[in-house]
Amino acid sequence: MNAVFNAVHMETTHEPVSPLVAQGLAHCYEGSNALNGVDLTIAPGSVLGLIGRNGAGKSTLIRAMLGLLQPISGTAFVFGEPALKLSDDTKSRIAYVPQQPDALAWLTAQQMLDFVGRFYPRWDSAFAKSTLERWKIQPNRLLAKLSPGERQRVDLIRALASQPELLVLDEPAAALDPVARRELLRELALRAGEAGTTVLFSTHIVSDLERVASEVAFLHEGKILLRCGVDDTKERYARLWLPAKISAAAPSQSLSRRRNEDGSLSLIVARDANGQWPEASTLPGARIDALGLEDLFVEIAE
Amino acid sequence: MDASLLTIQPNAPEPIYRQIVDQLRRLIASGQLLAGEVLPSVRDVAGFHAINPMTVSRAYGMAEAEGLLERLRGKGMAVAATRKAVQSESQRMALLEPQLQALARHANELELPADAVLRRLAKLLGD
Amino acid sequence: MNAATLVMVPLRATVSSTRWITMLVLSLMLVISVALQLTQTLPKTALIGAVIAGYGEFFVGLLFVAPFLLMAIDTRQLRIPRSQSTIVLGMMLYSALWIAVPSIALALAGADFVTVLTIQTVGLLFGLTFGLLPRVFLIVAGFSPSFLGLVHIQLHYPGKPTVLLLWLVASVLALISALCWRRQVRSIDPYGEGFNKPLVLRSRTGNRTGFMNWNDWTTMSGNSRQIRSQPQWMLAIANLRDTGPQNPVRSLRVGLGGWMLPKTWQSASRQWMLVLAPIILMMGLVYLRAPGITPALFHAIAFSAVVWIAGFGSMVLSLTTIVLLQQRWSRTNAELPFLALLPRLSDRREVKKYLLRASLLPTLFWQALLIALLVATLFVKQASALDLAIAALAEIVAVAFTPAFAFAIFGGRPPAQWVTGLVAGVSFALVGCGTAASSILDISRTYGAIMAVSIIAIWFALLAFLIGLGLRGWRGLQARPHPFLAN
Structure with missing residues (x-):
């Protein structure tokens, strides 16, 4: 990081x-x-x-x-x-592409890019033209008649061509x-x-x-719960699983804590300043699992 | 070397830069990459796998610091010339360490006797 | 299939608000017609009650029975077994119920049962057919009043042949409905939109009352789905000449779209033809009916007719613009972020001015033309003071609509949807009433004077509302850092 x-x-x-x-x-x-x-x-x-x-x-x-x-x-x-x-x-x-872009449906893809290009000083019309071709979008169809995916691509071209x-x-x-x-x-x-x-x-x-x-x-x-480098996140956080009989030893600091049906405990824990996992992970029966971002996200957001 | 020689698994728990370094280590240790062989540029790797170029530079940087790679003027990164084509046994063994540890842990969890696991492993290695 | 499923069919096919509206409309019509039946004794008007209830049945057919099609389509798409027969049976059961209740009520009030039943059946089937027919027929139906004028309805008890004729009409309508139903349910793309699709399919887009509602109108103006549903030759072709940073007003009109979009002259003239064609057709019909009166027609046009054309035209222009702006300012993924972040559109302070110019000037221009027509008529025709006052008020309110709502929308303080709908409805009604009043009312009589005064009072109330709305919006617009913030 x-x-x-x-x-x-x-x-x-x-x-x-x-x-x-x-x-x-x-x-x-x-x-x-x-x-x-x-x-x-x-x-x-x-x-x-x-x-x-x-x-x-x-x-x-x-x-x-x-x-x-x-x-x-x-x-x-x-x-x-x-x-x-x-x-x-x-x-x-700056360039912004909203979710499911639906602007200027009454113009054709070509017209929209021409029109927008007039306003941007660094407009790359060659990029717009070639990308339209590469992404197989008919330049003379009305935007309204394109599929949502094509609409999104046209708007992405619009955003990228303004450099x-x-x-x-x-x-x-x-x-x-x-x-x-x-x-x-x-x-x-x-x-x-x-x-x-x-x-x-x-x-x-x-x-x-x-x-x-x-x-x-x-x-x-409505709050930023975690903000981290992607690589760092994967290396810093893991899931600590503690069986029921030693779940009392769970560390107090954790991002999420879930009690499973059998009484065991799943926690999302972070490495300390020295790069070590919490004490409890060394206990017999305890397990540390590295997590992908998706698993981490699901554990935290649940 | 071609960028397609690397496999990237974005949702694995291992960070992508680490996946690249590990694969470079293995490719070099096994002799699939020879000393002096030029690596694909950061742009090529990033473009091919659609990953952040910064991640690739970081991986190359780490591999360079480790002595796996060296920077050639005007050519980019290449497998370090000082590197022997095939590394010593202990070095190659070290590459297997994470998998061996995982194996040992799983065997313990399943409460399997050590000699049974070793017999099976020996059989697999023998083939 | 059991009895319970059958009874539950309409509960699943319609939204609760639709059911309530249908009930309300029919009850109202029924109360009126029963009251008429009990009080009227003249043979000529004896049938009015039955016809009014039949009109109620029309809405039942359109709002309550026709939406069963949507459920039939859904269940067929989901491959739910035995659903089709249940729905059709449920539809028949409820239709019979809806017809039987008013007929029995009216018969108890003293009307002839068979005749009333016949009229109710025809009314309901008319509504059903109207909902199931492709939307092209809606345009044709717009002319139906003039066709109805051709058929002289005799308002006395019809004899046996007429009742038989009505049953024949009912069977034809039932047959047409069945064919449309079958065609749509078995269509490959039953959800597609277009002029060849049943009217009732539109209700899929309006989710509150289940049918055309105000909300529906605001979302259909110029969005992708609406454009997709139009045939190719009807679509506007944008003309981007002279747009760009050097011409912010014209560029903003491209951003606003709809009828403000700068068009090529070919596509503009095609769209004008679309507006003019019905008028020419109407005139042709008038000529065919009475060739002799046509030359005299122009001279015979009453002042009130011109007032009506100008008032109605101005209102339609204002509402079209308002609906368009309201729709643009309600979506966060379309023109607003695009316009907000477009560089070099103009200076931050200037942009509000340009936006007002781009959105208001086209409307005001056409309204000015209509007013000029009105003033020109004044020079030719004599008009009473009452006529003049009502005409002037109608024009002022109609013209005030656009700026008031534009300020409110740009300033982030738009009125609630139902308020907009109510105000627009009242204004339209008043434009109609005002002209009727001036020709019918005799101001010398108390009754007429009260009517005239209340019409003028309502016009003033509307004007006060619009001024208040505009001022509030203006202050909001001044306070906003830029006008392209969604409401």
């Missing part, structure tokens, strides 16, 4: 302003809390994956961070500017088939690695996140 962070920092010292910052964002819809005071800073060049259950507030957080909704309290900054009052310069540096420095994607892979999903991930990974594009994306598909994300944030009930 440290190595990654340093590498990022060295590469981008000329741009010290964080692309996205959230400070104490809180919001609610009709009485139910969507966000409960979220603080989040994204380092330049990093790829942050946002995961959480349905209704955890992922879309709300993303929209609040981009100034697309007025939060009840807290502020968000995009490249140092208040998100609700972005300048043209900042707007031309943004910050790319924000809300569930980008939801409507894509495995091949298209892999292509998108490749594009994201390479852009982050080479152009230094900062990426924030939310997803349910944890394996996507494990491929391309450098960091992961768990959003649970």
Whole structure:
């Protein structure tokens, strides 16, 4: 984690302003809390994956961070500017693809890209044209007549062709088939690695996140429960299983605790400062299981 | 070497960079990668597997620090020339250590006698 | 299949609010018709009660019986065994019940049972057929009042031949319904949308009352599904010439879409044809019925007719725009984030001004034309002070609608859906009433004067509401950092 962070920092010292910052964002819809005071800073060049259950507030957080909704309290900054009052310069540096994009359904794919391209100073029309071809989208069909997956791809092309420095994607892979999903991930990974594009994306598909994300944030009930480097998370957390007879020895510090039917105990524990698992893991019968992000996520979010 | 020689399992508990380093170790130890052989670029590996290039650089960096790889000017990463084609037995044995430990743990959990497990293992190795 | 399943069929096929509305409409009609039956003794009007109840049956057929099709489609798609016969039987059972209750009630009140039963059956079957027929027929049905005018309905007890004729009509309707039902249930894509699909399928999109509701109208304006349901030749072709950072208003119109979208002249003229064709057709019908009066028709057009055209036209324009804006400002995954993050659209303060221009000017332009027509008529025709007042009020309110709602929507303070629906409904009713009033009412009589005063009072109340709404919205818009925030 440290190595990654340093590498990022060295590469981008000329741009010290964080692309996205959230400070104490809180919001609610009709009485139910969507966000409960979220603080989040994204380092330049990093790829942050946002995961959480349905209704955890992922879309709300993303929209609040981009100034697309007025939060009840807290502020968000995009490249140092208040998100609700972005300048043209900042707007031309960011691109956002909402969940199930449905904008400008009355234009054809070609028309939409032409129209949007007129507003962006660094618009890559060659990329737009070739990607449209490569992704087999008929340029002269109305967007309304495309399938959800095709719609998503057109909007991704729109976002990528503007050559943004910050790319924000809300569930980008939801409507894509495995091949298209892999292509998108490749594009994201390479852009982050080479152009230094900062990426924030939310997803349910944890394996996507494990491929391309450098960091992961768990959003649970309107709060960031955990925020960590992807590799670090896998190495730092594990499931400790204690049989019933020694479950009293369970460490007090744990991310989640579940009592199984047979009286045994499952805990999500972290390594201490010296990289050691809690004491209880050395007891006879105790077991430490390394976890993938998905298992970790399920254990915590349950 | 081709990027497809590596297998990446994103949802395994092992971080991806560790999966790469482990596979490089094994490929070199077994002689599938020879000294001086140039590795695919970070971009190629990242592009082929759709993974973050930073993860690949980190893996290459670790392998370099370990002495498995060396940086060639203008060519990128290559298997270290000082590396013997095939490593000593103890080094190769060390690569098997995690799997052996897991095997031992499972055998204990199943309360199997050690000699029975060893007999079976010997038979498997003999084939 | 047992009796309980059969009884439960409508409970599963319709939403509770639909059932309540149907009950309410029919009860209301029934109360009115029974009351009429008991009080009216003139032979000429004796049948009015039965016809009113029959009108209620029309809604039962449309709202309550036709939606059974949706369930039939679903159960067939889910391959639920024996479901089709249960649904059809349940439908017949409930239809018989819905027909029997009013018929018996009216017969008890003194009407002829067979005649009433016949009219109820025809009413219900009309509703059912209307719901099951492809939507193209809805357009044709728009002309039905003029066709009905051709058939002179005699409001006295029909003799045996007429009752027989009505039963013949009923059997034809039943046959058409059965054919439509069969076609839709067995269709390969029973859920698809289009003009060749039954009207009742639209209710799938409206989830509250189960049929066309206000909510439904706001979501259908210009979204992908609506565009998909239109035939290719009807679709607008955007004209992107002169759009871009140098022309923010035109670019915003591309972003708003709908009828504000800049179109190529070919597609614009095609869409104009679509509006003009029914008018030309109507005029043709009038000419065919009475060729002699056509030249005199223009001179004979009453002032109130022009008031009605101008008022109605302005209202329709305003409502179309409002519905469009309300829909755009309710979706978070479409035009709003796109417009909010589009660079170089214009300066932050300027953008509100440009947005108002882009959204209001097209509507106001056409409304100005209608007002010009009204003023031109004034020079030709004489009009009373009452007529003038009502005409002016109707125009002012209709024109005030768009800016008031636009401010409210952009400022994040839109009224509730039902308030919008109510205000629009009242306004439409008043446009109709106002013109009727000016031709029927005699202001010298107390009754007429009270009517005129209350119509004017309601117009003023509406105007006050709109001004309040607009001011509140204006303040909200000033307070908002940018106008592209979803409501």
